[in-house]
Amino acid sequence: MFQKSFSVAKRVRTETDIGASAVSVAFAACTLARQIFESLSNVTVLLVGAGETIELVARHLREHKVRKMVIANRTRERAQALADEVGAEVIALSDIDERLKEADIIISSTASPLPIIGKGMVERALKARRNQPMLLVDIAVPRDVEPEVGKLANAYLYSVDDLQNIIQHNLAQRKAAAVQAETIVEQEASEFMAWLRAQSASETIREYRSQADQVREELTAKALAALNQGGDAQEIMQDLARKLTKPPDPLANQISSAGRP
Structure with missing residues (x-):
């Protein structure tokens, strides 16, 4: 009976797409990153915040063997606990301006009432990177990244609304x-x-x-x-x-x- 159950589960996994579509914001953010970058093993990711959503993102990234993760958070203790779990480096929010140029992917989710990452900050980072592209995924409400960042060449900004569209599409596929x-x-x-x-x-x-x-x-x-x-x-x-x-x-x-x- 157990063998039959496992056999049926395997058929469902291999013959359908029931597990292939992201239906959470965290998973959708990681799926988007994997679609844009062929391999996450060659990228550096900056995570801004250390709440539940960022925790899920960090675990997904670890599963996909991202090269390096850096966590920026207001309180170091909470960020350090997550960093110890996923093997990441911890920095202060005030260090983002200096360290942003290292990041290929930035995923941000804080409770800040004002944007943390501004257009000028990203412009400086792009210049230091010699215009190598950056993916910015802003899943905070209100937004952590100034919307004007999306107008910069080689800066690809996605908001939580964009991810919700992906999730709705994937929900239809999962059904x-x-x-x-x-x-x-x-x-x-x-x-x-x-x-x-x-x-x-x-x-x-x-x-x-x-x-x-x-x-x-x-x-x-x-x-x-x-x-x-x-x-x-x-x-x-x-x-x-x-x-x-x-x-x-x-x-x-x-x-x-x-x-x-």
């Missing part, structure tokens, strides 16, 4: 995949129940044959005893034949129900 998965599960369940009925019927038939052999021996012994005592031979043999060809009622019912869908 379609769920329909496919349901079809697979129903098919596998039907095949398993047919196999189970066959096994049940085989076991019932074996039990019937065993009991039939025992009954045959007992009836034959009684018939021989009756013949030895001078009973009517024809009547005794007819009674023996009738009893031998009639299965016990409980087993007859089991055999009938075992073969029934």
Whole structure:
């Protein structure tokens, strides 16, 4: 039963896209990064903030073996706990201006009421990078990155609204995949129940044959005893034949129900 369950789960994973579409902001942000950069093993990521969303982002990035992660946060203690878990470096928010040029990807999610990363800051970073592109994913509300940053050449800015569009699209894909998965599960369940009925019927038939052999021996012994005592031979043999060809009622019912869908 467990093996069958694992087999069905594997079919669902390999034959549908049920697990391929991002349906959380954190996962969508990482998916976007992987779509733009062929491999995250060659990039440096700056994470701004250390809340739940950034925690999820950091774990996803670690799974994809990002080359380097730097976490900038207002309180060092919270950032350090996350950094220890994912193998990242911790810096202060005030260090972002100086360190921004190192980052290929910036993902920001803080509770700041004002933008943390401004257009001038990104311009300086791009100049220091000799205009190597930067991906900025701003998943904060209100925004952590000034919208004007998106107008800079080689600065690709995505907001939480952009990610929500990705998530809605992926939700539709996942629903379609769920329909496919349901079809697979129903098919596998039907095949398993047919196999189970066959096994049940085989076991019932074996039990019937065993009991039939025992009954045959007992009836034959009684018939021989009756013949030895001078009973009517024809009547005794007819009674023996009738009893031998009639299965016990409980087993007859089991055999009938075992073969029934």
